Every structure is written in structure tokens, then in C-alpha cells.
Amino acid sequence: MARVALVTGGQRGIGAAISEELQKAGRKVVASYAGNDEAARAFTERTGISCYKFNVADFAQCEEAIKKIQAEVGPIEVLVNNAGITRDATMKRLSRQMWDDVIDTNLGSCYNLCKLVWDGMNERKFGRIVNIGSINGQAGQYGQVNYAAAKSGIHGFTKALAQEGARLGITVNAIAPGYVDTEMVRAVPPDVLEKIVARIPRGRLGKAEDIARGVAFLTADENDFITGSTLSINGGQHMY
Numbered sequence: 001m002a003r004v005a006l007v008t009g010g011q012r013g014i015g016a017a018i019s020e021e022l023q024k025a026g027r028k029v030v031a032s033y034a035g036n037d038e039a040a041r042a043f044t045e046r047t048g049i050s051c052y053k054f055n056v057a058d059f060a061q062c063e064e065a066i067k068k069i070q071a072e073v074g075p076i077e078v079l080v081n082n083a084g085i086t087r088d089a090t091m092k093r094l095s096r097q098m099w100d101d102v103i104d105t106n107l108g109s110c111y112n113l114c115k116l117v118w119d120g121m122n123e124r125k126f127g128r129i130v131n132i133g134s135i136n137g138q139a140g141q142y143g144q145v146n147y148a149a150a151k152s153g154i155h156g157f158t159k160a161l162a163q164e165g166a167r168l169g170i171t172v173n174a175i176a177p178g179y180v181d182t183e184m185v186r187a188v189p190p191d192v193l194e195k196i197v198a199r200i201p202r203g204r205l206g207k208a209e210d211i212a213r214g215v216a217f218l219t220a221d222e223n224d225f226i227t228g229s230t231l232s233i234n235g236g237q238h239m240y
Contacts, residue, residue, distance in 0.1 A: 002028040004074045005219070006117075008056050008109060009033065009083030011043040013182040014132070017208035018080055019049050021216045027078060030069055032056060034083070056083045056109035057101075066116045076117045077124065078219050081110045081131045081154075086184065088143045099146045106150035110157055118170075127170035128219035131158050132211070133230065135178045139238045151176075155230055162228030171227040173218045178234025180206040202235030 005022045009015040010031025023029045031051045033040045040051040050073070054065040070076060084106045087098035110131050121127030134151040136144055155174055162172040179185055179196050185205065188196070197205060214231050217223065232238065 001074070002026055003077040003221075004028045004030065004069070005078035005080065006069065006076050006113070007031050007080040007082055008113060010080070011040050011049070011051050012036075013184070014177065014180060014208045014211050015080075015082045016043060017212035018082060018215045020047060021209070021212035022078065022080075022219065023047065023049060025216045025220070027219075028073060030073055032065065032083065056112060057104040059112050059115075062109075062112040062116055066113070070120075075120050075124065077121065077126055078128045079113055079117050079130070080215055080219070081113055081129070083109055084132065084150075086144070086147050088147065090143050091145055094145060102146040103150050103153075106147065107153045107157070110154060114161060114172075121165070121170045122168050125169040127165065127168070128221075128223075129161070129165075129170065129172045130215050130218050131172070131174045133158075133174045133176040135176055135232070135234045135238050138176055138230075138232070158230065159228045166227055169224070171218070171224060173227060174230040175211060175214050175218070176230050176232045176234065177211050178206055178232075178237045180208060180211060182208065200235040200237045202237075204235065206233060206235060 005027040007015055007019045010019040011033050019029045019031050029049045031049055033051050033053055044051050052065050054061040087102050131154045133154040136148050136151060140148050158172050158174040165172050210233050214233050
């Protein structure tokens with residue numbers, strides 16, 4: 001029977017590419033989303049991947065959703081913590097709410113979902129977890145104190161949890177994407193985007209599929225000796 005894979009934020013951008021790549025790899029994929037019902041319906045119609053609506057920053061909502069997914073689809077054996085938001089501002093303008101929103105969604109969600117699938121993975125002695133970090137969690141970025149802190153936290157979270165899971169058959173890894181051609185990046189002013197691309201040795205933005213292939217690799221059944229690692233997929237922009 002196909003292993004069930006949950007991809008948070010899995011019906012748009014990088015998340016959609018991850019969901020589709022895991023589906024091609026033979027996983028039974030489900031995706032979470034936060035609010036765009038129409039986009040979720042369109043994604044399900046196009047791919048056949050079921051979407052579940054819940055706030056990944058809210059533990060109670062996550063708990064209810066995981067119970068529902070596991071009752072309707074099966075035990076979650078592959079988890080990709082991809083959901084994330086930005087609330088960019090310099091410290092002068094960064095409000096506590098902007099800080100909390102980003103930390104809770106980008107980092108708190110990793111705790112919420114890992115906590116809720118951990119016991120089941122432990123019982124089955126199998127699990128694959130990938131947390132999506134960022135080049136800006138490794139190198140920092142002006143105006144992204146909250147985002148950089150959350151993504152940097154993901155890398156530490158991954159290393160610590162990997163040590164707990166290693167003897168249980170659970171691998172925990174991270175991917176740190178560089179600048180990828182998504183809606184978020186396309187919203188950057190053209191002159192700024194041009195400067196960003198100029199700093200990428202590969203000479204282009206990444207593609208969502210570049211990240212998705214990394215996730216498929218790290219979550220493969222046979223990849224049981226890679227854990228606690230961060231795979232940087234950034235075109236050589238930051239060699240960490």
C-alpha cells in the first residue's frame with residue numbers, strides 16, 4: 001500500500017511541485033492549505049490530490065486535521081513541513097504581531113505537525129520528515145528578522161529531532177531553497193530581482209521542481225542513512 005504523505009501548503013508554488021513529485025514517486029499525497037478554497041479545488045481537480053483546510057499555526061486545528069486525514073486516508077508516514085508566510089519589515093517597523101505570525105506559522109507549525117505524527121511513526125518504526133528552511137535562514141536578509149529567525153530555527157529543530165528519530169527508523173532532514181521562481185519572488189521589484197539573480201552563480205532563479213526533486217530524494221524509503229542534514233538548493237548563491 002502506498003505510504004501517505006502530508007505536504008503543508010501543498011497546493012501552491014513549491015508545495016504544489018512537492019505534492020506532485022511525491023505523487024509521481026508513488027506516495028498517497030494529501031495537501032494542507034490555509035484559505036483559498038477555489039485554488040484548492042482546482043488543484044485537486046487537476047491532480048487528484050486531496051486538500052485539507054487548517055491553520056498550521058494552531059495546534060488544535062492541526063490535531064483535528066491529522067485525525068481526519070488518518071481516518072480517511074491512512075497513517076501519515078511522510079511529512080513535509082512546507083507552509084510559510086512573510087511579514088517583512090525592518091526592526092523599526094516590525095510589530096510583535098508580525099513577529100508572532102511568522103514564528104508561529106513557519107516554525108511553530110513544524111512542532112505542531114511533527115508532534116502529532118511522531119508517535120505513529122515511532123510505533124511503525126518508519127518515518128520521513130522534511131522541513132523547508134531557507135537560504136535566508138542561513139545567511140540572513142535585510143528586513144526579514146522574523147523570517148530569518150524562523151527559518152534558522154527550522155535548521156536547529158531538524159538537527160535535534162533527527163537525533164531522537166535515528167534509532168526509531170525516522171529520518172528528519174531540511175531543505176534550504178534559494179530564490180525560487182514563485183509568486184512571492186515575482187512580486188519583488190524588477191530592479192531588485194535583477195540584482196538577486198546577478199548574485200546566483202548558476203545565473204537563474206530556482207524552479208519549484210528543483211526543490212521537489214530534493215524532497216523526493218530525502219523521503220525515499222531507501223534513504224534511511226541521511227538524517228539531520230540540510231540540503232541547500234540555491235544555485236551556488238550561499239555555500240553553507
